[in-house]
Amino acid sequence: xxxxxxxxxxxxxxxxxxxVRTYGICPFLGVSKKTNSAVGMGVAVTIVMAIATAxxxxxxxxxxxxxxxxFLEIIFFIFIIAxxxxxxxxxxxxxxxxxxxxxxxxxxxxxxxxxVLGVCELVIGDMSSIIGQxxxxxxxxxxxxxxxxxxxxxxxxVMIIMSGLRERIGNYGEMPKAIKGFPIAMITAxxxxxxxxxxxxxxx
Amino acid sequence: MNKYAKITLDGLIFQNPTFMLVxxxxxxxxxxxxxxxxxGMGLTVVVILTLSNMLISAxxxxxxxxxxxxxxxxxxxxxxxxxxxVLEKFVPDLYDSLGGFLxxxxxxxxxLGRAEAFASKHTVIESALDGVSxxxxxTAALTIMGIICEFLGSGSIFGLQIMDFTIGAFASPAGSxxxxxxxxxxxxxxxDTIERVRRERKYRPLTHESLVKEVA
Numbered sequence: 001x002x003x004x005x006x007x008x009x010x011x012x013x014x015x016x017x018x019x020v021r022t023y024g025i026c027p028f029l030g031v032s033k034k035t036n037s038a039v040g041m042g043v044a045v046t047i048v049m050a051i052a053t054a055x056x057x058x059x060x061x062x063x064x065x066x067x068x069x070x071f072l073e074i075i076f077f078i079f080i081i082a083x084x085x086x087x088x089x090x091x092x093x094x095x096x097x098x099x100x101x102x103x104x105x106x107x108x109x110x111x112x113x114x115x116v117l118g119v120c121e122l123v124i125g126d127m128s129s130i131i132g133q134x135x136x137x138x139x140x141x142x143x144x145x146x147x148x149x150x151x152x153x154x155x156x157x158v159m160i161i162m163s164g165l166r167e168r169i170g171n172y173g174e175m176p177k178a179i180k181g182f183p184i185a186m187i188t189a190x191x192x193x194x195x196x197x198x199x200x201x202x203x204x
Numbered sequence: 205m206n207k208y209a210k211i212t213l214d215g216l217i218f219q220n221p222t223f224m225l226v227x228x229x230x231x232x233x234x235x236x237x238x239x240x241x242x243x244g245m246g247l248t249v250v251v252i253l254t255l256s257n258m259l260i261s262a263x264x265x266x267x268x269x270x271x272x273x274x275x276x277x278x279x280x281x282x283x284x285x286x287x288x289x290v291l292e293k294f295v296p297d298l299y300d301s302l303g304g305f306l307x308x309x310x311x312x313x314x315x316l317g318r319a320e321a322f323a324s325k326h327t328v329i330e331s332a333l334d335g336v337s338x339x340x341x342x343t344a345a346l347t348i349m350g351i352i353c354e355f356l357g358s359g360s361i362f363g364l365q366i367m368d369f370t371i372g373a374f375a376s377p378a379g380s381x382x383x384x385x386x387x388x389x390x391x392x393x394x395x396d397t398i399e400r401v402r403r404e405r406k407y408r409p410l411t412h413e414s415l416v417k418e419v420a
Contacts, residue, residue: 020376022230022377023230023234071285073307074285074310078310078311114311121307125304183392184385185385186381186384186388187381190378190381193376193377194373197376
């Protein structure tokens with residue numbers, strides 16, 4: 001139970017992928033103008049992160065480490081992620097055409113989203129500074145996938161907050177030309193980060 | 205303006221990957237809280253981008269069009285793996301400070317973007333120059349923001365203590381977002397002003413002359 005709580009708190013709040021680790025900023029700035037698309041992107045990223053971790057973690061632990069080929073992790077992981085994104089795209093197209101058309105455009109872009117490769121690299125490394133010593137010692141495939149799922153949900157949470165704020169900002173027109181677009185989005189993100197800094201007081 | 209000067213200026217200023225195109229944002233925001241890690245990241249990207257541009261340009265006639273993106277990813281991932289080994293062995297301090305962002309160079313949109321938009325259509329020499337200038341544009345932007353962030357966040361520049369104050373927020377992603385957003389705004393403003401002044405200079409003599417003629 002302690003491990004579960006540590007992983008959930010770390011993934012969603014204290015080590016949020018956007019506000020603390022700054023992974024996955026491209027979709028965060030690019031697809032956060034409307035809440036609907038922000039939710040679609042967040043859910044798609046969460047699914048890919050979970051499946052990618054479920055494949056890469058056992059591959060690394062039970063195949064690559066015994067064979068002594070850990071140095072190939074980047075090449076292996078990026079290929080697995082690219083193949084998974086293609087497969088998930090095909091599966092969703094067959095199973096649920098409405099969902100496919102809703103997030104079809106975002107799916108291929110997820111391959112080059114650093115949140116996915118980032119979580120795969122993160123869970124195979126030393127997690128003790130993120131989730132605490134005891135939880136890190138208990139790390140296995142199940143916990144790794146759980147971490148990926150909640151990291152994805154944390155990403156979705158910040159995407160939703162950001163898109164809500166940007167929808168409001170968009171309604172109040174007049175601002176200097178230079179500050180429109182990316183600059184104002186980043187200043188908004190900065191304020192969200194400051195709010196999320198409060199969670200750094202949680203000790204795991 | 206000759207071809208090579210144009211490639212250089214595009215990479216450094218007019219198509220600066222950080223300020224004009226806003227690519228490669230994750231390592232930028234993650235590393236600018238320290239000037240030396242920001243500069244280290246920039247220089248690593250210069251090397252990888254130049255080599256990947258040259259390799260992809262040299263192989264552009266051999267790679268079939270349908271599988272070009274996977275082929276580019278293999279080349280980039282191999283270079284990143286090599287860079288990681290070299291840094292771990294020879295510059296362990298930089299290796300530690302880059303952390304997870306070193307592996308994430310694979311999915312850095314600047315490198316894949318230049319491969320797709322430039323190296324796949326130009327000669328090896330042009331692609332190498334494009335790699336160096338785009339990489340240096342990225343490095344310059346990161347270093348400038350790194351200096352600002354580190355100075356405000358810990359009162360030091362490149363680890364050298366100058367002032368005895370700290371603004372905690374600037375050592376965290378909150379400050380990085382703020383500095384990055386402000387820098388883009390300033391850059392866009394300066395570029396727009398230069399463009400406007402240039403346009404006015406070009407047209408003013410014409411309108412002045414035509415006014416004189418009209419009065420006469």
